[in-house]
Amino acid sequence: MxxxxxxxxxxxxxxxxxxxxxxxxxxxxxxxxxxxxxxxxxxxxxxxxxxxxxxxxxxxxxxxxxxxxxxxxxxxxxSKELDAIVANAPFPDAKPNFLLVYFLPEKPPADALDKMVAPDGEEAKLATREIYVHYPNGSGRSKLKLPALKPGTSRNLNTVRKLADMAAEMEDKD
Structure with a gap:
């Protein structure tokens, strides 16, 4: 199952x-x-x-x-999708708690990043039904504007890794 x-x-x-x-x-x-x-x-x-x-x-x-x-x-x-999200995380030098994965209800449009305003040097990358955002100074005080994120929910990379590990443990019990 x-x-x-x-x-x-x-x-x-x-x-x-x-x-x-x-x-x-x-x-x-x-x-x-x-x-x-x-x-x-x-x-x-x-x-x-x-x-x-x-x-x-x-x-x-x-x-x-x-x-x-x-x-x-x-x-x-x-579980497979979560594994791929972790494996394909961009920004390898980012601290995992400063790299957020925004989970979206559907695939973001190809031009989703065109309206991004990133005053603190934030970087973003599109994925399947996710957008990765690196907040070099953390997300708490960021003034990032990216309308494509609105319908989604975010988790930092540490949390996504933990969820992937938990799902893998459940899969192993099959």
Whole structure:
């Protein structure tokens, strides 16, 4: 049974979208997902399902919308996709916590970086359904403007690596 990683948008960030991870786990169980595991309080959940990726994404987003009053936005990736995201991370000299992966609901347009304003030397690179952004001074005070990031959710490379490792452990149990 495939292992999926769901990344929730705007959950437990700055006091908005509060969702205890125990509740997220319970919702996933109610949807029929199995081997449910969460990682840190920012809306990362791994599970198994026989359903297709898009169906899983839609079901989880809809269920969370009912719980939270508004759909948060859910980006789902397979274990293989997460491995590739880690393996293909650009900016090899970047500190992993200064390299964010923005997970998007669909492939970004080829011109997605054309409107980027990067006053602090930020760099970005398009991927399949992701945009990698290196923040040389960290993302906290960055004034980066990149409209293509808006529908997505980000995780730093350390978190993405940990999620990939957790998914690989789950895959190994097959």
């Amino acid at each position: 495939p292992v999926y990683i769901a990344l929730l948008r705007a959950v437990n960030v700055g006091g908005t979208g509060a969702l205890p991870m125990a509740e997220l786990k319970a919702i996933c169980g109610q949807l029929g997902f199995t081997d449910v595991k969460t990682y840190i309080q920012s809306g990362n959940v791994l599970f198994r399902s026989n359903e297709k990726e898009k169906a899983v994404e839609e079901k989880l987003d809809e269920a969370l919308g009912k719980k939270m009053g508004k759909r948060p936005g859910v980006m789902v990736r397979t």
